[in-house]
Amino acid sequence: MASQKEILDNAKSKMQKSIASLRKELATIRAGRANxxxxxxxxxxxxxxxxxxxxxxxxxxxxxxxxxxxxxxxxxxxxxxxxxxxxxxxxxxxxxxxxxxxxVPQLTEERRKEVSKKVKATGEQGKVAIRNVRREAMDAVKKGNKDDEFSDDVAHDLENRVQKLTDDQIKELESVVDDKEQEVMNG
The missing domain is CATH 3.30.1360.40 (Gyrase A; domain 2)
Structure with a gap:
C-alpha cells in the first residue's frame, strides 16, 4: 500500500496538473487582448x-x-x-x-460579463478536479488505517495534511481565476 509521503506527493502532483490544465484552458479564452x-x-x-x-x-x-x-x-x-x-x-x-x-475586437461590457462567467465556470471545474483528488487521497488514508498501515493518530494527521494541501491548491486556483477575470473585465 502507499506510504504517507506517496499519498501526499501523488495528491499534490495531480492537483498541480489540474491547475496547469486550468491555466491552459483560460489562456484560450479571449479577453480583448491579442494572445x-x-x-x-x-x-x-x-x-x-x-x-x-x-x-x-x-x-x-x-x-x-x-x-x-x-x-x-x-x-x-x-x-x-x-x-x-x-x-x-x-x-x-x-x-x-x-x-x-x-x-482582436474590443469586448463590449455585456460580452465581458459573459466571458467572465465562462472563466468562473472553468474555475469551478478546476475546483471539482482538485476535490476529486482530495477524495482519492482521503480514501487511500482510510484504506491504510483500515488495513492497519497507519494508526488512527497518523491517519488523522495525514487527513489534516491532505486538507491543508487541498486548501492551498484551491487558493492558488482562485488566484489564477481572479487574475483572468481582471484581464477580461479590464481588457
Whole structure:
C-alpha cells in the first residue's frame, strides 16, 4: 500500500496538473487582448495533412490587439486563412498576400460579463478536479488505517495534511481565476 509521503506527493502532483490544465484552458479564452494562444487549436491543411498552425507559421503579437501569422511557406497562406476561419475563434483573418492579421475586437461590457462567467465556470471545474483528488487521497488514508498501515493518530494527521494541501491548491486556483477575470473585465 502507499506510504504517507506517496499519498501526499501523488495528491499534490495531480492537483498541480489540474491547475496547469486550468491555466491552459483560460489562456484560450479571449479577453480583448491579442494572445497567440488563441490560435493553439487551429489545424491547417498542408499538403493534404492537417497540421497545427504553429508548425507552419510564425505567430507574433506586434500590437496589443493584433496577432500576426507569417507562414514559412507563402503557398500555404490561403489554407492558413481557411483553417483560422474553420476554427471559429470569432476573429476574421485579413490576408495581405504575405501575412494574415487578426485584429482582436474590443469586448463590449455585456460580452465581458459573459466571458467572465465562462472563466468562473472553468474555475469551478478546476475546483471539482482538485476535490476529486482530495477524495482519492482521503480514501487511500482510510484504506491504510483500515488495513492497519497507519494508526488512527497518523491517519488523522495525514487527513489534516491532505486538507491543508487541498486548501492551498484551491487558493492558488482562485488566484489564477481572479487574475483572468481582471484581464477580461479590464481588457
Amino acid at each position: 497567440s494562444s488563441l490560435l493553439n487549436g487551429v489545424q491547417v491543411e498542408y499538403y493534404g495533412v492537417p497540421t497545427p498552425l504553429n508548425q507552419i507559421a510564425s505567430i507574433t503579437v506586434p500590437e496589443a490587439r493584433v496577432i500576426m501569422v507569417s507562414p514559412y511557406d507563402k503557398s500555404a497562406l490561403d489554407n492558413i486563412e481557411k483553417g483560422i476561419l474553420e476554427a471559429d475563434i470569432g476573429i476574421n483573418p485579413a490576408n495581405d498576400g504575405d501575412n494574415i492579421r487578426l485584429v
